Amino acid sequence: MIDVQRLRVLRCVAEHGSFNRAATALHMTPSAVSQHIAALERSVGARVVDRSTRGVTLTQAGRIMVGAAESVAAELAHAAREIDRLGTARSQLTVATFTSGGRYLLPGALTRLTAAHPGSVVHVRAAEPEDSLPLLRQGAVDVALAYHFDGPLPGLRGPGPDVEWLPLMEDPLHVVLPETHPLADRPVLDLSELADEPWVLGCLKTEAYLRRYAERAGFSPEVRGSTTDYFFARSLVAAGAGLSLIPTVALTPSLPGVRAVPLAPPAPARHIGAAVLRRSVRPPVSTLIAALRECAEGAAAAGSGARPAQPSAASPEGPS
Missing domain, CATH: 1.10.10.10 (Winged helix-like DNA-binding domain superfamily/Winged helix DNA-binding domain)
Incomplete structure (x- = not known):
């Protein structure tokens, strides 16, 4: 044994x-x-x-x-939560989310969830995908709101039948420029036009992504600053420190002194989705997933710049 x-x-x-x-x-x-x-x-x-x-x-x-x-750890954690629920009529639900996506999608989804399941107690913890997806497999969270770029889901060692990835939306990255920049009024920009510009970034993972796309455009970007906060990065752009590459969902709230311009295809984008354990989906989890989809579709319909999820984003070299 x-x-x-x-x-x-x-x-x-x-x-x-x-x-x-x-x-x-x-x-x-x-x-x-x-x-x-x-x-x-x-x-x-x-x-x-x-x-x-x-x-x-x-x-x-x-x-x-x-x-x-x-799998064993997840089953034991799930069993412990089920036992805890035996002593109370209130359903417990834990959601892990990355910051910008959570701020953009989660409040509206939680409003719908609590309306449908008023007895639910929701716990939210901030975590990047490389942390939240392992937490999901371990049974520490019920839902992981996460993203990937054009590679596999981070934080998972490979495909597995236990995790289901549910695409929600595509989150195109925009170039953010000072509003006084000569290219700020352009409707769309090609990355090659920005070869001589300095850059400041709001996410360490974005730097690797920028370098890959810049290499395809024929240049190596000069990165003058890397932060872990997209709003801070936009503030640095407004101060003239450089340009930045910012996802659509991180462009709010608006900031004076900067403009966000879409990139010409093939434009880089984040693929946002929710991950759940197949065996532990229960009514509050299903309701939350449906609410997240409604919020994502509503954002796309409102002309936010985000797009409905594409089928190609459903299985990013990871869980089916």
Whole structure:
């Protein structure tokens, strides 16, 4: 029989990449961690990690077992929440969301949710997708409002039948310029026209995205500043520090002194969606997903610049 504690240790080793760091996180000794892994390998009849001087990496069997460990953790967390609900008529729902998408979509969706399920208690925690999606698989949250660019969903080690990705909207990125800039009145811009401009960014992940698109346009951007706040980045643009690449949902509230101009196709965009665990979808979760879709469709219909989700965004090299 496979011991649940040993699965927990393996998952921690996979997360931290070494026995020593896993031992610190688990408040164990490295020797105890090694013994747990050795016992797990004996019980499954296969090596689950490859050991080297650079740390440890998962074998194919190890990856399978980590997936099982995440499923077990999610099931136990789900069971604990169900037991908690036995003592109260109030349904508990936890939502993880990235900041700009949560500010844009979540308030209206929560209003609809509480109207349909007045006894629900909703907990909201801010988390970027690379954190919220693992939390979902672990059963720590019921819904993860997340996004990806033109690659796979972050924070997931690969496809899995447990997570369902539900596309909500496409969130095109705009160039934000000082309103006095010679190109500020243009209806659309090609990125190649901005090859000589300095840049300030409101998200560290946006820098890698900008560099990829700039390379396609034939230049290497000069990045003078990186922030973790889109409003701050727009403030720097207004002060003349450079241009910025900002998603549609982060263009509100408006800021004096700047203009946002769409990029010519193929324009970069974020794909926003909600992730849920298939086996734990219950009426409040279904209601919230439907409400998020209504809010996304309403924003697109109002001419915000956001677009309905495209089918191609449904399975971004990750969960189906």
